[in-house]
Amino acid sequence: MPITPLGRLEPAPAPSAPRVAVVVPCYKVTATIGEVLTAIGPWADSVWCVDDGCPASSGDAVERWLQDHPDERVRVVRRPANGGVGAAVVSGYRAALAHGADILVKVDGDGQMDPALVPALVGPIVEGEADYTKGNRFFSPRTVAGMPPLRLFGNAGLSFLTKLSSGYWDLFDPTNGFTALHARVAAELPLDDLHPRYFFESDLLCRLGVLRARVVELPATAVYRDEQSHLSEMHALLTFPWLHLRNLVRRVGYNYFLRNFTAGSLYLVAGVLLSGFGVVFGAVEWIRGALAGDPATAGTVMLAGLPVLLGIQFLIAFLNHDIASTPREPLHPRLSRIRVMSRESA
Numbered sequence: 406m407p408i409t410p411l412g413r414l415e416p417a418p419a420p421s422a423p424r425v426a427v428v429v430p431c432y433k434v435t436a437t438i439g440e441v442l443t444a445i446g447p448w449a450d451s452v453w454c455v456d457d458g459c460p461a462s463s464g465d466a467v468e469r470w471l472q473d474h475p476d477e478r479v480r481v482v483r484r485p486a487n488g489g490v491g492a493a494v495v496s497g498y499r500a501a502l503a504h505g506a507d508i509l510v511k512v513d514g515d516g517q518m519d520p521a522l523v524p525a526l527v528g529p530i531v532e533g534e535a536d537y538t539k540g541n542r543f544f545s546p547r548t549v550a551g552m553p554p555l556r557l558f559g560n561a562g563l564s565f566l567t568k569l570s571s572g573y574w575d576l577f578d579p580t581n582g583f584t585a586l587h588a589r590v591a592a593e594l595p596l597d598d599l600h601p602r603y604f605f606e607s608d609l610l611c612r613l614g615v616l617r618a619r620v621v622e623l624p625a626t627a628v629y630r631d632e633q634s635h636l637s638e639m640h641a642l643l644t645f646p647w648l649h650l651r652n653l654v655r656r657v658g659y660n661y662f663l664r665n666f667t668a669g670s671l672y673l674v675a676g677v678l679l680s681g682f683g684v685v686f687g688a689v690e691w692i693r694g695a696l697a698g699d700p701a702t703a704g705t706v707m708l709a710g711l712p713v714l715l716g717i718q719f720l721i722a723f724l725n726h727d728i729a730s731t732p733r734e735p736l737h738p739r740l741s742r743i744r745v746m747s748r749e750s751a
Contacts, residue, residue, distance in 0.1 A: 423531055424450040426506035427523070428497030430490050431456050431463035434514035438463060439470045441512065442479060444520040451504060452479045453497040454514070458487035463514065490582070491605025495596045502588055510585045518583045522625060527585045529621045536590045536618035536736045539576075539606075540583035540625025547626075563645060567607050570652040571614040572660070574728045576622055579607045583625050587737040590618050603641065604648050611652035615659050619735040669726035672719045680716025683709050 427449045431438060438454070445452055456464030464481045471479060482500050484493065498509050508527050512518050518540070529535035543560075560578055567579035584606070593616055600608040613620060661670040687709030694701050 423507035423527075424505060425508045425510060425523070425527060426450060426497075426501035426504070427452045427510045427512055427520070428494055428501060429454045429512055429514045430493035430497065431467065431514045432459045432487070432490070432493070433461045434459075434463050434516075435461050435466040437516035438466055438514045439474075440516055441514055441520065442467070442470060442476070443474065445512075446521065446523075448524050449478060449510075451501060451506065452476070453482055453500050454479065455482045455484065455493040455497045457484050457489070457493035457496075489600075489602030489605070491599055491603075491608070492601035494605060495599060495601075498586075498591055498596060502591060507588050508585055509588060509591055511582055513582050518625065522583070522623075523585070526583065526623055526625075529623075530585055530587050530737075533735060533738055534619070535621040536587045537609075537613055537620045538585045539578075539620065539622055540581045541576075541578045541622040542581060542625060543577050544624035559641065563607065563641075566646060566649040567610060570649040570656065571607070571610040572656055572727060572731060573610060573614060573620050574731050576610070576620060578622070579610060581625065582606055584609075589737040589740040590616065593736075593740065600648065604645060607645070607649070608652065611649075611656060614656050614732075616736060617660070617732045618737075619732050667726070669723050669730065672723035672726060676716045676719030676723055678716070679712040679719060683712035683714075683716060687713070 425448060427445055429438070429441065429452065431454050434441075442452065442454075454464065454467045456462070456467075464483050467479065467481050480500075482496055484496055488496075494511055497511075501509050508530055510523055510527065512520055512523070522540070526538050526540065529538050560580060564577045564579055568574045568576065571579075580603070590613070594609075594612050599605060599612065610620065657673070661667065661673065687706075690701055690705050690709060693699075
């Protein structure tokens, strides 16, 4: 507390409320965007509607809505060509960061998300408990009941792949686009490298996993209308697994070998080498024996099988270590201290 010349203690000034910016990617949402904007309460300091080269001119729809509902917080960002939902969100993030936003909230323009839930979504970030929060439609049977079966099945499979590639083993519903991100953490992300289309949310989680940011999920009920999803389930089935494999290699290589070397690193190396040796040796001996008509001996079988069993045990130990290493401490308070120290030393 500051001390006056007379020695009296004065209360420290109350911290200012964080500036919340809402990013609304707009693509063929002319029928619902007005309803979404109307539901955004006074807790938002700015609203960035990103027209992602929309053939239905969603940006024009926002401007027509503003003529009847003047709101100086709402601004339109126009992209010259369609880049995908991820590219639209990044454009909104950049605009919000340039105008001093502290928390970046993403709300889709199709009306599936209730903006009234945003204060609860940003709560853990404001309280210093999380760097990134997201909705989860699977918290209760009531919220799951309204989800189409195909989406329910697809999200279950994608959730496991995202857990593996991102390292956030306690999360579910990775494709949920109802999210909030602290601006300091957003500034540390390679925004230009994030996947520009529907893999965006999963890719963002993987990038946060490399940073070891703290992620928290909150219940969020989605409202499904008669809109047609722009995501092809077949395309996701063919492309998402490879993208997750790429992110898994990136995260593990950076967190377990470049930035640190732990017992989990040893488990992984031992598991890959032992199981790989057992599989290759067993395959070679099986082929040699089949061509020569000479059955493998018990010793050969043991020499192939034992490394595989030991390798699997080491890989399980690595998974246990990875699950136990899920980030639990928020990153943005530390980033704030680093920047303050940098300014003082400059």
